[in-house]
Amino acid sequence: MPRGPGATDVALTVNGDAVTVRGAPRRTLLDTLRETLALTGTKKVCDEGTCGACTVLVDGRPVYSCMTLAVACEGKAVETIEGIAKDGELHPVQRAFIDADAFQCGFCTPGQIMSIVALLRENAGPTEDDVRRAVAGNLCRCGAYPNIVKAGVSAGRRKS
Amino acid sequence: MPRVVKSREEFEGEIFESLVLVEGKDLPLPAAGTEFTEISKSRRRIDGVQRVTGRARYTQDVYLPGMLYVRVLRSPYPRARVRRIDTKKAEKLPGVRGVLHRFNAPKAAFRGEETIFREEVRFVGDEVAAVAADDEQTAVEALRLIEVDYELLPHVVDLEEAIGDMAPRLDTDGNVAEAATHKRGDAKRALKEADFVVDAVYRTSTQVHNSLETHGAVATWDGEQLTVYESTQHTFAVRQGLRTALKLPFSKIRVLCDYMGGGFGSKGSTGKYSIIASLFSMQLGRPVRCVLTREEENIAAGNRSATLQQFRIGGKGGRITALEHTSWANVGQGRWVANPTGPTNTLYDIANLSSKSYKVVTNAGSLAAFRAPGYVEGTFALESAIDELAEKMGVDPLTLRRKHAGSPKDPMSGKKYSDKHLLECYRIGAAEIGWQRRRSGGARGSAPHRRRGIGMATQIWGGGGGPPAYATVHVNPDGTVVLTSGTQDIGTGTRTVLAQICADELGVDLDAMQVRIGDTDHPYGPVSAGSITTASVGPAVRIAARDAKEQLLGAAAGVLETPRAELRLEGGMIVSKGARTSLADILGKVENNTVIGKGGRHPNDPELSQRTFGAHFAEVEVDVRTGEITVEHLVAVHDIGRIINPMTARSQVEGGVLQALGFALSEERFLDRATGRVMNANLENYKVPTVRDVPAKITVKFVDRPDRKANNLGIKGLGEPPIIPTAAAIANAVANATGARVRHAPLTRARVLEALAIAGARS
Numbered sequence: 001m002p003r004g005p006g007a008t009d010v011a012l013t014v015n016g017d018a019v020t021v022r023g024a025p026r027r028t029l030l031d032t033l034r035e036t037l038a039l040t041g042t043k044k045v046c047d048e049g050t051c052g053a054c055t056v057l058v059d060g061r062p063v064y065s066c067m068t069l070a071v072a073c074e075g076k077a078v079e080t081i082e083g084i085a086k087d088g089e090l091h092p093v094q095r096a097f098i099d100a101d102a103f104q105c106g107f108c109t110p111g112q113i114m115s116i117v118a119l120l121r122e123n124a125g126p127t128e129d130d131v132r133r134a135v136a137g138n139l140c141r142c143g144a145y146p147n148i149v150k151a152g153v154s155a156g157r158r159k160s
Numbered sequence: 161m162p163r164v165v166k167s168r169e170e171f172e173g174e175i176f177e178s179l180v181l182v183e184g185k186d187l188p189l190p191a192a193g194t195e196f197t198e199i200s201k202s203r204r205r206i207d208g209v210q211r212v213t214g215r216a217r218y219t220q221d222v223y224l225p226g227m228l229y230v231r232v233l234r235s236p237y238p239r240a241r242v243r244r245i246d247t248k249k250a251e252k253l254p255g256v257r258g259v260l261h262r263f264n265a266p267k268a269a270f271r272g273e274e275t276i277f278r279e280e281v282r283f284v285g286d287e288v289a290a291v292a293a294d295d296e297q298t299a300v301e302a303l304r305l306i307e308v309d310y311e312l313l314p315h316v317v318d319l320e321e322a323i324g325d326m327a328p329r330l331d332t333d334g335n336v337a338e339a340a341t342h343k344r345g346d347a348k349r350a351l352k353e354a355d356f357v358v359d360a361v362y363r364t365s366t367q368v369h370n371s372l373e374t375h376g377a378v379a380t381w382d383g384e385q386l387t388v389y390e391s392t393q394h395t396f397a398v399r400q401g402l403r404t405a406l407k408l409p410f411s412k413i414r415v416l417c418d419y420m421g422g423g424f425g426s427k428g429s430t431g432k433y434s435i436i437a438s439l440f441s442m443q444l445g446r447p448v449r450c451v452l453t454r455e456e457e458n459i460a461a462g463n464r465s466a467t468l469q470q471f472r473i474g475g476k477g478g479r480i481t482a483l484e485h486t487s488w489a490n491v492g493q494g495r496w497v498a499n500p501t502g503p504t505n506t507l508y509d510i511a512n513l514s515s516k517s518y519k520v521v522t523n524a525g526s527l528a529a530f531r532a533p534g535y536v537e538g539t540f541a542l543e544s545a546i547d548e549l550a551e552k553m554g555v556d557p558l559t560l561r562r563k564h565a566g567s568p569k570d571p572m573s574g575k576k577y578s579d580k581h582l583l584e585c586y587r588i589g590a591a592e593i594g595w596q597r598r599r600s601g602g603a604r605g606s607a608p609h610r611r612r613g614i615g616m617a618t619q620i621w622g623g624g625g626g627p628p629a630y631a632t633v634h635v636n637p638d639g640t641v642v643l644t645s646g647t648q649d650i651g652t653g654t655r656t657v658l659a660q661i662c663a664d665e666l667g668v669d670l671d672a673m674q675v676r677i678g679d680t681d682h683p684y685g686p687v688s689a690g691s692i693t694t695a696s697v698g699p700a701v702r703i704a705a706r707d708a709k710e711q712l713l714g715a716a717a718g719v720l721e722t723p724r725a726e727l728r729l730e731g732g733m734i735v736s737k738g739a740r741t742s743l744a745d746i747l748g749k750v751e752n753n754t755v756i757g758k759g760g761r762h763p764n765d766p767e768l769s770q771r772t773f774g775a776h777f778a779e780v781e782v783d784v785r786t787g788e789i790t791v792e793h794l795v796a797v798h799d800i801g802r803i804i805n806p807m808t809a810r811s812q813v814e815g816g817v818l819q820a821l822g823f824a825l826s827e828e829r830f831l832d833r834a835t836g837r838v839m840n841a842n843l844e845n846y847k848v849p850t851v852r853d854v855p856a857k858i859t860v861k862f863v864d865r866p867d868r869k870a871n872n873l874g875i876k877g878l879g880e881p882p883i884i885p886t887a888a889a890i891a892n893a894v895a896n897a898t899g900a901r902v903r904h905a906p907l908t909r910a911r912v913l914e915a916l917a918i919a920g921a922r923s
Contacts, residue, residue, distance in 0.1 A: 034223075038223065040217070040220075043220070043373075044220065045372045045373070045843075046842065050843040051372070080214070081213065082214050090213070094209075097212045101205065103211055104652065104653070105421045106211035107218065107372040107421030107422060108372055110212075132851050136851055136852055138851070140851075141371060141424075143815035143819055143849070145818065145849075146858060148851065149851065
């Protein structure tokens with residue numbers, strides 16, 4: 001079925017919940033998450049695919065949600081920072097970020113965490129360099145990088 | 161009873177004298193050997209869970225029912241007169257609710273001007289009009305439908321061009337204005353008599369803050385009260401700016417900033433976006449959001465001025481005998497200048513010195529304070545020049561500095577420092593980097609085309625803080641504690657260190673604490689800038705906690721029918737001769753109550769100068785074929801008094817070093833002279849450091865000794881010190897490695913190759 005140019009329905013799964021969102025086909029996944037679904041944990045920093053702050057997982061793969069259209073996620077599973085803690089327990093990566101002081105202002109943090117969550121699913125015991133590769137596309141203006149790398153490595157140890 | 165006292169504080173290199181309100185007496189410093197329960201302990205951030213779960217609410221996360229979205233039309237020309245604006249087509253677009261521009265906007269005073277939309281726009285990015293619409297996309301489309309008739313005027317954006325005779329005059333007095341001058345001894349004569357003289361010109365490029373959360377505000381007017389959520393380093397300054405612009409009393413304005421995504425100095429006052437959002441909200445009766453895009457953040461939200469700095473420095477008999485420093489800074493359309501001559505005037509005990517700082521206006525985006533404004537630029541030049549002199553004199557650059565860095569007195573004001581351990585910073589840093597390995601001419605690197613070298617540089621900055629800063633401590637009947645202050649946490653960990661200070665003084669666990677900040681309905685808190693927050697608010701929190709504790713002990717004495725002198729408060733328990741009763745049990749015995757402790761920061765000793773000191777040491781490798789610099793090891797040593805939280809302090813130093821690395825190696829705004837446009841107004845082409853740019857090793861050390869004369873905790877600030885000396889330390893290491901002196905930051909590969917070619921031609 002061709003879609004648009006007017007608003008259209010998109011059915012997808014967000015953090016395990018099936019949702020249908022209505023919006024223009026040009027609407028990004030990022031705006032859909034933040035404005036339609038009130039999931040504001042995912043941040044908008046550049047809105048042009050250069051900073052990684054809006055990283056979420058789509059079918060397990062980390063993507064820049066500002067560069068992904070919501071309509072392209074029809075039938076797919078989206079995971080955001082709000083969805084990774086289970087039953088009130090922080091995800092090991094979240095816990096590791098707190099323990100390693102891996103954030104300052106915290107605005108890049110959700111994106112950094114989602115990049116590392118994706119990494120750990122592929123590689124349960126990452127090295128420092130593996131973590132660096134995973135977050136190479138996530139800018140941090142406060143310069144928390146050394147602690148982000150430490151957090152990524154230690155989260156791997158905790159998980160395995 | 162509150163009383164008025166005189167206060168003298170330093171802020172970002174300048175001294176301010178004022179009258180402040182204080183109450184009671186200050187507390188003495190905790191006795192030597194005091195066993196702290198929270199102070200000086202590494203503690204996880206108390207807001208960590210909020211930040212890692214995405215629940216922390218930043219200004220940009222504020223979405224209110226019925227909220228309108230504003231987008232701003234900005235001048236595409238660096239200088240032009242706005243003759244006519246036609247908004248008819250834009251207003252007809254469905255979803256557009258309002259358009260503001262210079263012909264219809266109410267007067268709203270902003271930084272000395274009567275209106276926020278200028279008749280003569282003065283840089284690419286200057287506000288021309290604003291549209292409020294039901295959604296962002298509609299606002300963007302409406303901007304395209306606004307027709308503006310501009311009369312183009314001659315412009316100049318480049319610093320050196322603006323200084324020259326051929327440039328258009330932007331101010332009636334010309335483009336160049338003297339901003340600061342200092343003289344001691346006779347530098348001219350001393351330069352004539354010197355055995356060695358370095359005469360060199362240094363340049364620093366424009367650095368853009370690029371806070372990840374762009375500037376922005378959400379305003380909502382309910383007919384009685386204006387509430388503004390703003391990403392700001394100073395809610396009270398925003399309130400002041402809104403009062404001036406909108407002529408509302410303070411009681412009708414509330415400014416809130418719960419979490420904020422970085423500011424680095426650029427968010428110290430009201431923005432035009434907050435006024436625009438407020439005007440629309442008051443006109444339209446709906447909440448209004450005005451948040452800048454990344455491009456706007458790069459062109460219209462401030463920057464660190466580009467500078468041109470001339471040094472003449474002379475040596476004789478193994479000492480520095482003369483120093484002349486003249487600086488010009490491109491402030492764009494800014495109204496002030498961050499003086500790069502600050503460190504020159506105060507860092508070293510040099511007898512003959514003369515410095516001048518000039519502000520140069522251009523048709524470029526304005527400067528805004530950027531983490532140690534002026535000092536980062538000035539220290540790069542000063543510390544490079546001192547190394548150049550040492551090289552010429554054939555002396556070790558650290559030895560040369562030691563001769564001038566030990567004075568216990570501020571050479572500019574003549575006042576004694578409250579404390580100073582700079583020579584110890586040198587000792588620690590030299591040991592950590594292995595300074596004894598440094599050889600004039602550098603060393604071979606890890607490959608034949610790589611050279612290795614070591615360099616260092618010194619840091620001086622304020623950070624003593626001072627009044628006014630207030631806090632209250634509320635103790636609830638269940639023994640939990642809410643600390644309230646109008647300060648902000650811009651990512652530095654303010655919430656956590658204030659909670660530590662409060663819990664420690666009060667005698668409760670950190671878990672019992674909540675910290676509420678970022679609200680003009682709270683007791684006044686100062687701007688989160690100038691490295692002043694902890695040293696300003698911390699001592700006030702301690703007094704408030706002590707006040708609450710005294711009241712709690714009084715209550716406990718009544719409930720337990722025990723003399724107060726026999727009671728202590730520890731870990732949330734009232735302890736009396738071995739018996740322990742929880743605060744909840746004590747307070748539960750009396751009717752509902754709130755115990756309120758109050759505290760205010762007392763003035764600094766006006767006869768002393770409160771300063772922070774430090775030194776960075778860098779070991780680098782330089783690829784002489786490509787000009788690439790690799791920082792192998794960076795040692796940062798700082799003397800900032802007592803450390804409250806070693807973990808967050810270390811994070812802050814690493815962050816400062818990494819932001820400095822951007823200034824030193826990669827960050828540079830490119831302005832096209834012909835069109836006045838920023839060519840890299842994005843995070844793709846404006847190069848902030850990534851995880852890949854982190855040096856292999858960063859060593860962080862603190863002297864960590866309380867400054868006994870600074871304040872009741874012996875603490876000073878840390879936000880800015882770690883960004884100050886890094887670039888010069890790296891440039892000095894590069895010169896040591898290769899013999900090539902790069903006098904322009906950032907030290908890009910092109911500049912390194914050029915300097916290598918010059919050095920090669922010379923040798």
